[in-house]
Amino acid sequence: MAPRVLISDALSPAAVQIFKDRGIEVDFQPALGKDKDKLAEIIGNYDGLAIRSATKVTPKILANATRLKVVGRAGIGVDNVDIPAATAKGVIVMNTPFGNSITTAEHAIAMMFALAREIPAADASTQAGKWEKNRFMGVELTAKTLGIIGCGNIGSIVADRAIGLKMKVIAFDPFLSPERAKDIGVEKVELDDLLARADVITLHTPLTDKTRNVLSAEAIAKTKKGVRIVNCARGGLVDEAALAQALESGHVAGAAFDVFITEPATENPLFGYPNVICTPHLGASTTEAQENVALQVAEQMSDYLLRGAISNAVNFPSITAEEAPKLKPFIELAEKLGSFAGQLTDTDIQTVRITYDGAVAGLKIKALTSAAVAGLLRPALADINVVSAPSIAKERGIVVEETTREIAGDYESLITLTVITEKMERSISGTVFADGRPRIVDIKGIKVDAEFAPSMLYVTNEDRPGFVGRFASLLGDAGLNIATFALGRDRQGGDAIALVEVDGKVPAELVDKVQQLPSVKQAKPLAF
Numbered sequence: 001m002a003p004r005v006l007i008s009d010a011l012s013p014a015a016v017q018i019f020k021d022r023g024i025e026v027d028f029q030p031a032l033g034k035d036k037d038k039l040a041e042i043i044g045n046y047d048g049l050a051i052r053s054a055t056k057v058t059p060k061i062l063a064n065a066t067r068l069k070v071v072g073r074a075g076i077g078v079d080n081v082d083i084p085a086a087t088a089k090g091v092i093v094m095n096t097p098f099g100n101s102i103t104t105a106e107h108a109i110a111m112m113f114a115l116a117r118e119i120p121a122a123d124a125s126t127q128a129g130k131w132e133k134n135r136f137m138g139v140e141l142t143a144k145t146l147g148i149i150g151c152g153n154i155g156s157i158v159a160d161r162a163i164g165l166k167m168k169v170i171a172f173d174p175f176l177s178p179e180r181a182k183d184i185g186v187e188k189v190e191l192d193d194l195l196a197r198a199d200v201i202t203l204h205t206p207l208t209d210k211t212r213n214v215l216s217a218e219a220i221a222k223t224k225k226g227v228r229i230v231n232c233a234r235g236g237l238v239d240e241a242a243l244a245q246a247l248e249s250g251h252v253a254g255a256a257f258d259v260f261i262t263e264p265a266t267e268n269p270l271f272g273y274p275n276v277i278c279t280p281h282l283g284a285s286t287t288e289a290q291e292n293v294a295l296q297v298a299e300q301m302s303d304y305l306l307r308g309a310i311s312n313a314v315n316f317p318s319i320t321a322e323e324a325p326k327l328k329p330f331i332e333l334a335e336k337l338g339s340f341a342g343q344l345t346d347t348d349i350q351t352v353r354i355t356y357d358g359a360v361a362g363l364k365i366k367a368l369t370s371a372a373v374a375g376l377l378r379p380a381l382a383d384i385n386v387v388s389a390p391s392i393a394k395e396r397g398i399v400v401e402e403t404t405r406e407i408a409g410d411y412e413s414l415i416t417l418t419v420i421t422e423k424m425e426r427s428i429s430g431t432v433f434a435d436g437r438p439r440i441v442d443i444k445g446i447k448v449d450a451e452f453a454p455s456m457l458y459v460t461n462e463d464r465p466g467f468v469g470r471f472a473s474l475l476g477d478a479g480l481n482i483a484t485f486a487l488g489r490d491r492q493g494g495d496a497i498a499l500v501e502v503d504g505k506v507p508a509e510l511v512d513k514v515q516q517l518p519s520v521k522q523a524k525p526l527a528f
């Protein structure tokens with residue numbers, strides 16, 4: 001069945017065409033993002049959801065999203081998506097981190113000019129027939145100091161444009177390296193220094209617990225008198241009420257805001273001041289940027305839904321379209337090794353140790369580890385998948401350790417999964433042969449060679465004569481056909497393992513009878 005995608009915001013129709021060209025069914029309902037009840041009602045029909053900022057992907061929406069595999073944000077900020085809830089549900093969340101950066105940087109520069117020359121107010125007055133030539137006296141930007149808070153993708157483009165305007169650019173960004181600051185031609189400064197020196201301040205950070213109110217009342221008080229403030233990043237970076245007071249007192253000469261604490265902003269403390277310019281979150285709204293992000297998000301979502309390739313996911317490592325087919329058999333192996341261990345483990349797991357030997361060590365092991373943990377916890381939690389597994393393991397206090405050793409041993413690639421509980425430690429190893437099918441090659445240090453099958457019986461016993469005959473008879477008496485039979489032991493007369501693939505479900509009474517056989521230590525049905 002072809003995957004189905006819902007576009008619930010005003011994305012460029014270019015996205016619709018991409019989905020169609022890739023063989024994905026697509027419903028384009030650009031106003032649906034504003035109707036959360038309707039969205040909750042129909043989201044269960046879709047594998048993918050493509051959004052901008054109007055759609056809020058809340059836990060309630062996700063609870064109904066029974067088929068959903070991916071949310072694609074045609075843009076940068078994913079603060080309208082509940083990432084922990086999506087991750088717990090196993091839904092990949094991806095964005096398009098560069099497609100609208102230039103456009104947003106241009107909006108910030110446009111806002112700065114509009115403030116410096118009071119263009120909106122001058123326009124309104126002129127069109128009202130007032131010709132107030134003496135009312136509007138602007139400031140020149142050349143040689144003025146621009147203070148950038150957050151010098152990432154957009155901030156550095158703003159810096160580049162401002163340097164072109166002959167401004168002096170200073171930046172506060174704890175993650176900006178001195179080399180990068182030098183490359184882009186900005187002076188890296190501390191926040192207080194920026195506040196004291198900037199003639200114009202522009203914000204370009206995401207909204208986080210650290211950046212919320214980065215321009216608080218206290219910070220605004222440290223700014224230069226006559227400063228102008230531009231926010232085209234996120235509402236909440238500036239204390240709007242404190243800024244309104246600073247505008248009132250004349251300390252701040254003007255403010256240009258594209259983003260607000262509450263959006264849509266139909267009323268706001270900043271509204272009504274003649275020296276305030278507001279736009280309705282238009283930073284990314286150009287034909288070019290919208291085409292870029294729509295095409296990119298549709299490509300990324302299609303690649304994931306059709307080929308398992310992951311790019312720009314905020315909650316999972318990237319997997320390229322080239323890597324995806326190489327990873328696929330190892331993801332299956334890792335998940336099945338996890339599942340094997342999970343089905344045998346009844347007590348609380350404390351630690352999972354996963355070792356990657358040989359060629360597999362060079363692959364994206366984060367994805368493999370997530371698959372192994374998903375397989376391990378699935379017997380207890382049916383809904384878990386590779387996306388949600390790491391966070392669920394963390395929530396349960398399970399320590400996940402990874403080791404890679406690129407030198408190959410007996411196998412070109414070997415994955416060993418060790419589960420440690422309070423009572424025991426159990427390891428199982430597997431590989432993928434040239435046929436692409438995963439195999440179990442070692443259980444608790446005993447060599448075996450078995451495939452994972454839909455119905456299996458796992459038996460550990462003392463290596464004594466007569467066991468195999470009695471065991472096979474019991475299966476025959478129960479009318480259960482043996483498809484494959486793998487045996488292994490650590491030494492003659494020592495510990496032995498039988499791993500049997502059978503046609504049909506193993507009845508519980510048969511498991512009890514096998515358990516009663518002399519020399520049997522454990523009998524357990526397994527399903528893969």
Ligand SMILES: NC(=O)C1=CN([C@@H]2O[C@H](COP(=O)(O)OP(=O)(O)OC[C@H]3O[C@@H](n4cnc5c(N)ncnc54)[C@H](O)[C@@H]3O)[C@@H](O)[C@H]2O)C=CC1
Nearest residue numbers: 076077150151152153154173175204205206232233283284
């Ligand atoms: N108005 C609009 O329509 C648009 C708004 N945006 C918003 O613009 C913002 C910036 O986007 P990008 O430049 O692409 O992000 P980015 O991730 O490339 O850059 C953000 C920068 O902020 C810095 N930063 C993080 N914490 C900081 C802190 N505590 N203090 C100072 N700097 C800090 C980071 O080190 C990074 O360099 C985002 O919030 C994004 O959502 C993006 C596109 C359109």
Ligand SMILES: O=C(O)CCC(=O)C(=O)O
Nearest residue numbers: 052053075076077284285
């Ligand atoms: O899609 C939009 O118009 C908003 C863009 C934005 O805020 C972002 O990309 O972070």
